[in-house]
Amino acid sequence: MSDWQFALRTRRATELGRAYMRVRALSEALARPLDVEDQCVQSMPEASPVKWHLAHSTWFFEAVVLRRRFGYRPYDRRYDALFNSYYLSLGTSIERAARGLITRPAVPEILAYRRHVDRAVAAVLDDPEYAHLVELGIHHEQQHQELILTDVKHAFSKNPLLPAYCPAAPAVAETAPLLQWSEHEGGLCEIGHDGRGFSFDNERPRHIHMVRPFRLASRLVTCGEYRDFIDDGGYVRHEFWLADGWDLAQREGWKAPLYWMSPRGDRAFTLHGVRPLNPSEPVVHVSFYEAAAYATWAGKRLPTEFEWEVAAGDLPVAGRFLDPDALFAKPAPAGLRAQMFGDAWEWTRSSYDPYPGFRPFRGVAAEYNGKFMIGQMVLRGGSCATPPGHLRRTYRNFFPPSARWQFSGIRLAEDL
Amino acid sequence: MSDWQFALRTRRATELGRAYMRVRALSEALARPLDVEDQCVQSMPEASPVKWHLAHSTWFFEAVVLRRRFGYRPYDRRYDALFNSYYLSLGTSIERAARGLITRPAVPEILAYRRHVDRAVAAVLDDPEYAHLVELGIHHEQQHQELILTDVKHAFSKNPLLPAYCPAAPAVAETAPLLQWSEHEGGLCEIGHDGRGFSFDNERPRHIHMVRPFRLASRLVTCGEYRDFIDDGGYVRHEFWLADGWDLAQREGWKAPLYWMSPRGDRAFTLHGVRPLNPSEPVVHVSFYEAAAYATWAGKRLPTEFEWEVAAGDLPVAGRFLDPDALFAKPAPAGLRAQMFGDAWEWTRSSYDPYPGFRPFRGVAAEYNGKFMIGQMVLRGGSCATPPGHLRRTYRNFFPPSARWQFSGIRLAEDL
């Protein structure tokens, strides 16, 4: 190895190490406002306890990185049965809906587990063989950081005391900018990740897609606009809805987005407890079904994920992402393509299908994305709970069309 | 109106009338081998009783065609509550799972209902205003003809006596041709219906799609090949499966395609009762999950619906479709693109999303297709239970990935 190569490798290891430390520290910072009991609870099968997130993201480094290394001694072999999420090639684990029963190991034990793994990862940072896997583990943990927030919010919403995760931010007198439309001529467009830097397998390969001319809304649908939809019978007029969505909404008695205290939309449960809703802020916690019904009511449609990616173009990946110091309290964005990044995940009218030529990660991580490519819809752009540095223009998030507990919102589109 | 115009219109009305009569007669012919009780039973919420199919397809002509006509007197206004399937704009009806409780009206009454509507439709055949709607009703009834057969098969399979719908056809000593691969260079391809003749709204509009080079198997996967998959652990090795499919297969204890009497694949329940399986015949009654798992096991993949349509090209729409006189008893097909039409619906790796620029039918029929464009996969090509004359190259059938009771099979593809 030349001096130059060595220097480069060292610099990369240092950068990776810093990213690792920063991300690992953020996970624990997110847990800090919580009582121990808050970290153990599971309020629905789709959500997980905070301590499980802390342990699982640690176990992931063990399973994907450290186990490949000769002589690594797992912290506790029984943790496979507790903290493996869905990697069947590593054995079966406690069923998903029972994660809330894991009262032991207690939180301090899980923090000790994190330290053990941190030390072991530190020792492999300068080995290029592991660099990509460590990077994968970092991005994986960031995904769980967002889930920590959404899962805590859901659990707290089920407690009649409606506790606050953190004190209310100072009110921002936000006014929604006028809704405008950016026009895009479409044509043959390159879609997917170009291979420079990190990406998940589901963003690849880059390929050509034919896109028809379209218009995209300059900002997200606001709470005030969504309330107009409700006032106009949005939840009682079947004609706006997909059949499955209508059935689900009837069965579960939906009358407004999740966490709204009433269909009037004046107050909602948030991570700061119950607080007034600003009609100018983006509506969040809507399912794909609600997003699609809103769009139909508005005489528009949802964009495809291809249109979204084309429209994002070369916009810098900046916006209101997770800021643990000033959660959800930043000035409003502006411009023709406002809120493309951050604020709220945007439901697209694209099923989560594999890209042409898709190949899953190799090894254990083969189960990371591919096996979920059925029954889900693509969301784009990240949210106010997405950690900074995590998102990309080509990033494909995905959830079932019924999911409401994510920070998911609506951007409209129409044919040109 | 000129003489020429009048002649044309008369000829069209005559043709439409003939098609109407032929299709209506076939529905009743399909019910004829059945006891009255066989026509009333519903074996699962997804299936419907035969007499319900006979009445609903009749009600559809009333709802979509005849009601528009001044002075039409409905046969019985209470039938809306019995025979409306899912047209919410026409009111709600008995819940889907309860269709088997409709013992009254009895079968003779339903046949009288059919006669009443036949007479009324005859009177509008030469009115061009109604022609397209009558045509829609005809194609709609054809769809229910296929369901009559699949639903009877399912109901009979639940009776320990395993009755036969019709006597066994003379055995055809069929041998599967060698599996070959047709190559397609892809590129910018026209997808969707061109507007000449009838089509459903979901096949439109015609649009350009970018298709990468691919190979398509020359025939369907056979029972013998599928048995190799089973023998190699197809139903016990998770690595071939999508996560949802694996969970469902475990939960329901799948070990072979629906209706196989054992994983050995030597005998299956059919519309002729239990009979030996020919290893050369196409495997049917597999879910999308099984089709996708098989493809992964085989080192291939399922084609997209775009690839399928491109490959079908200008092949004549001919194959082993429903032949009431010689059900499922025809010589084997041959050639590089055998069984593209008929034999078995082919699961594609395409979610049932709207085409760019999709617009639903207008009026009542707006609820025909669009509202189901979520949570389903596209199937192409028709089956041995599809009535002749019903299919098109651009025809998009759709079912949830879990559905097994249709004549659904597998054709493999791979990147070139």
Next chain:
Amino acid sequence: MSDWQFALRTRRATELGRAYMRVRALSEALARPLDVEDQCVQSMPEASPVKWHLAHSTWFFEAVVLRRRFGYRPYDRRYDALFNSYYLSLGTSIERAARGLITRPAVPEILAYRRHVDRAVAAVLDDPEYAHLVELGIHHEQQHQELILTDVKHAFSKNPLLPAYCPAAPAVAETAPLLQWSEHEGGLCEIGHDGRGFSFDNERPRHIHMVRPFRLASRLVTCGEYRDFIDDGGYVRHEFWLADGWDLAQREGWKAPLYWMSPRGDRAFTLHGVRPLNPSEPVVHVSFYEAAAYATWAGKRLPTEFEWEVAAGDLPVAGRFLDPDALFAKPAPAGLRAQMFGDAWEWTRSSYDPYPGFRPFRGVAAEYNGKFMIGQMVLRGGSCATPPGHLRRTYRNFFPPSARWQFSGIRLAEDL
């Protein structure tokens, strides 16, 4: 055998034969007003299709009587899998909820099955070894006659057309007699069957029970009285209800007895279709939960089964039982102990526990009663759907406290 013995035996055989013929004929008479489809439908797991009742009561003679006979050839060995209800010692059968799927054998085939068994039973009537078992089979079939009526009623109630089983009887201008109270001093009372004539095992052995002094209402609770309960918040005030009953009533939205068209109690669905309710007629189709809640509201209680039996004393077993020629159309009863027999089964405040010293029937019939002695309440006295000649003073009927589809009503009691 002496001439006298022979004559006695012959006379008994003749009587048994007549009873057999009469009961078998009644079952078929009850099916006669029904279309074939009506006989095949099953509207809930607890109910069975009419043709299943016709076949099962026939199979019972085969299983309990004829199989014991050397050389008897079963009509069709596969019928065990269709028409065995719950006799696990004779193998398992189609699951209870799937009886409605038995479209084959068709009704004519089942009638042929009945003839086959009738001939075989005729041949054993004069053999004393079989007499008791034939008698058991007769009483068993009578139980299914009542179920034929209650199950048809339930199935018809689910059809939006609300068909009538038989034409409305001429209205009887019935007036409920004044509610009076018969007093009973209790003490050490003999309970259970004395062994003379037929009885089920669950009525035995006769034993002494200590009964405290009590009063019993002179008649059943009427629809008018029950409506007062509703008007006073009967279905919205939890304080009258047992906890399980309250939960069930909330979950299922009970607001009135089953089959009432509204809580006003002016019209109800009956075997004659929808007809006005006479406030003087006994309320029927209430669960034990409703009966107990009514009693609490009224400041009374339900009688125990012991009190009921003591009060019945030596009353002749006469009342408004099933009369196929004049269903439910007889003059009102009178007296201090009116309606003790017939009209409506009376819920008692006695769980269906075994009597002290209880021994089940021997052989196959061991599964007849004993294994159901858990989770059920005792009802006494028979109903308007109980065939004449079936009931006894010691007769113990039993249903889960949630059951509403039987002709079950309320008689009040109180401590003296």
Next chain:
Amino acid sequence: MSDWQFALRTRRATELGRAYMRVRALSEALARPLDVEDQCVQSMPEASPVKWHLAHSTWFFEAVVLRRRFGYRPYDRRYDALFNSYYLSLGTSIERAARGLITRPAVPEILAYRRHVDRAVAAVLDDPEYAHLVELGIHHEQQHQELILTDVKHAFSKNPLLPAYCPAAPAVAETAPLLQWSEHEGGLCEIGHDGRGFSFDNERPRHIHMVRPFRLASRLVTCGEYRDFIDDGGYVRHEFWLADGWDLAQREGWKAPLYWMSPRGDRAFTLHGVRPLNPSEPVVHVSFYEAAAYATWAGKRLPTEFEWEVAAGDLPVAGRFLDPDALFAKPAPAGLRAQMFGDAWEWTRSSYDPYPGFRPFRGVAAEYNGKFMIGQMVLRGGSCATPPGHLRRTYRNFFPPSARWQFSGIRLAEDL
């Protein structure tokens, strides 16, 4: 008030105060070995979190005692919505299955709540008006002490780590005494509480019951004996089982008592973690269904609750009850009526019906027992988890026949 009366009243208040303190302290002592997370978890709807038990038993004193007092300020009015179990007259509360979501108030807050209520109760101890209600609250809290142990055991059994609640007791080399039979001539027997000292309403009124001569086993069924039942096909031969029990056992795959690690009965999960089973110790954690099936297999039966009470006669209420200092580690009992008290609750063949003349408590406590008198079986005698001083000869415990997570065992009986 005379000096004598005052002295008596003061002595009673002092005794009551001591009992109160002792019982309240024991509840907290039982929680002490647990992590905070262990106290928050709910492993099934029938179980509750430990912290909920601590809060609910405190809330009960507020609701039943303190609220009656002018000027009492509730600790937090919102606690009604969290800690009311089922007293509908005090409003509705969080649904039973969601008690595990109450992460807030945290454990220290609940302990502060306990202190607040303790102070307020102390102030009313010498007021005779409240004495009975305080006594009721004490007995109520004792019932929840037993549930704390059974619910923790269930929750820990669901954690793959199988944690121990407390370290294993020193092994007691226990040998089961020979099974003998005590004979009882029965006759007219007094049943129920005589009114001296505390009792629940369900033990009253005392009344005469006719009991036939019977024999009762001298001790509980042991694990070794129960294993013989298993080895002889206990869980695969339907003929021993009640129908509902058989269905449930099949559906849930029962093969041995709850917590046995295998049908061999060599190891079981206990509050000390997994440990070897002594064949001589009583079998526990069997449902009524299993108890009844065992008795049938053994050619015996379960005793009625009347027989049990008669047999208990004037035995001192002594046995192996809860001893927090030496949990489950005491010498074996001996004699003809061993283990009547303590060791394991004994399933009886008596449904939980009201005694003749039963009247519920007045006021809020009316909902204590009466509304649960349906669908449950009576258990007698207390268990190793019942706090000392809680039991009486006339004590009626009750659970659904399916319940297995209590320390419930089997004593045999037979007719004499």
